[in-house]
Amino acid sequence: MSAMMARMMGTSPGISSSPSIASSPPPSSQSSSLPVRTIPGSYGWPLLGPISDRLDYFWFQGPETFFKKRIEKNKSTVFRTNVPPTFPLFLGVNPNVVAVLDVKSFTHLFDMEIVEKANVLVGDFMPSTKFTGDLRVCAYLDTSESKHTQLKNFTIDTLKRSSSIWVPTMVSKLDTMWETIESDISKSGSAAALLPLQQFLFSFLTKCITGADTSTSQEISKSGFTMLDSWIALQVLPTVKVGLFQPLEEIFLHSFAYPFWLVKGGYNKLVEFVEKQGTEAIQRGETQFNLTAKETVHNLLFILGFNAFGGFSIFFNSLLSSLADDKNDGIQEKLRNEVREKIGTDSSKLSFEVVKEMELVQSFVYETLRINPPVPLQYARARKDFKLASHDSLYEIKKGELLCGYQPLVMRDSKVFDNPENFEPGRFTQEKGKELLNYLYWSNGPQTGSPNEANKQCPAKDYVPVTASLFLANMFQRYDSVTISSGSITAVKKAS
Template structure:
């Protein structure tokens, strides 16, 4: 899910109005190292060849898990900047170098977005890169560095798609939310609860296909039935070597983290989705060619990546965590959200728009706080473009050209130097003047929430669409219901709005 920070323009109040892609100017460069901070040698170690990476891999996936893995090394090194290894690695990833420099506080993490000192070529998931056969034998925009001419072409195309999608974004979202919650209510009536992840993914896939591609899944029976599942399988095979699943060990290590699964296992799914975009999204595909100078194949493969990896994948990770924060709350948050929504948006979903949710400061803050604690992309990487000095809160470190930096966002976003009570979910954290200042440290979108996506940076093009869409979903829920009860995987009860 890649989109960008800043707030939508207030120039229109209709339900089809779009978040503006012109944002307040913000600084996306890294902090200038303070001359008052001591210069320190980067602590930590990559260990013995082969043995060090294997040990770190087992700790990362098996014995500790990612968060504990990084926390323990912060404690051991007495630093939020240190050397370590991040999988995947040996035995069957011989071309992958797991050596990284971890940057785990807000100040050091910000260097990952300064395109003058770092590059993003082929480091979306670290030194490991899924085979290009997974993306039609091309490197899609997410793997391109800003210095590569095609990056600007594809990113400008993506921004144009979003701008045009604003005409139908809200109506398609509301329509598909209605279908999703009708299904959830039926399942609750029949079974006492609803495992809502599949209805949610169907909703997200259908609404994104119509909004981004102008392609209706209903026109293709295979895609209508299981397009969301095709994307799930494609994403899983690309990313399994890098993700802790939580299966019985050592089976997970042997079968999920030791090798890259071959593309042919999902080649049929990918072909079906490619053909769907080619035949049902002709207008968007032609625009990529005629207005942005892309080939037909480059256009379709990038569209599929934007739809499947950035948008569908990101929402599929983020929305369950947002639902969980709200549905499991026992503090009265739901009543406060409901009151704010009804006061500012009324009882009908027809009043929802990008503009109307700008008047919901608590809803917006809840969305931001959920993104802080549960960023949809936990790891961010960048490679040093040149030698430079990186600063943390406490020290300055020499970084050499070519070294790979790695930031684990769930820990970075709990930086106690920036966020008060960093482990707590505080619904109103981002409200008011002080809360607005904290948005400069909310980095979920490959840049600060106060930044702007441009062709010269790697900030998520749809950043503002993601936050506004999440706000629209929360507003819809509290127009439809007095309360909901559930977790990140199921909803057990809903009380209809009075």
């Protein structure tokens, strides 16, 4: 299952690391003079149109080319199309969407006055609630639902409370990870990065989010992360391109929803582990946020598994790929120099505050989030009729229509980002770079926004980039350079 997760990654959720600058302009800003245009594109014939689009999306073109070709065909970044999953065994799912693929139109996905987010985390398709204890967890709730307020505030409070142990726990678990990698290189000449990376993330995040120590259970310590991999994979398989041989992928992965019973055993073991070891978090959910123990446990596991572990697994893999990219030649030396100038090689000096002073390290993290956002697709459903603005036109959206944004293209909008196709490590440095954070939307909102109960922005919006910065800083305290090739680490040069 880890190998499958790796293929899925290859196709690409209290601490503030963002500067205090103006928030992103509202979608309606300077839109009144734009011409009103009929939304181009078509859903095609019933059944045949969605199936044709699905085959293009997964098989003949791939997600990025799928959206690019339709932009070219419709001469518009806003158009009608279909996205998976579709017929034959998704009879209750409507694949019709309005694609919004420039920065200006994309911002409408985060305006909670005009859109709602109930059950659209991965589009019109929603995995069975059996995967989450027969509950709709926070990610599937709209901001208008009272339970969303309780759960969002509980999540924000959980992260805030974890801040005191976040850095020392991370450094301790990273020591184990790098020792494993060094040992594998010594024995075999290379070390696959994904396995030790996920083991590190699982033990680190489980401790910080649930308060549970994985070392108290031999089975959870050894296999807990693969249980999460399997649990995540079965929920999202109908919506993602994995990269297996076609048409087998279409027949076996994209034609039906996988049942929960395939991962029930592993998930129930994780539930039992959190119930036993995460008692403080559960009691806090009950006494301070009026949640039931069941609601607390299953939401904690979703935050841990889907948002944190799943998101970081993809994102850290992208970070390593960015470090290995030949186009970024010399970046390791520049990052290392900045880290060493600030804190030398003493890992005890690592902190949230010190990495905020590392402008290039932070910019490298933000640029990775721009080019390879961990969650490529964002969805929202129109709460009411409204006019949607792109850079050059207005479009009439009807209540109930589903909007879909593909972030890897949105984040390459040439009207916002210079040389948008290039990975520029220093893009988010200096004043111009800080201003661009208004348009970095990886977190279901702008990097300059603030997660709260009234929006759907990721509660860990600030924790993710600062944790990635800590990861890089720790790496370049420990090593002068790291050689990475095809997902494996083949050499490390220890700090001189």
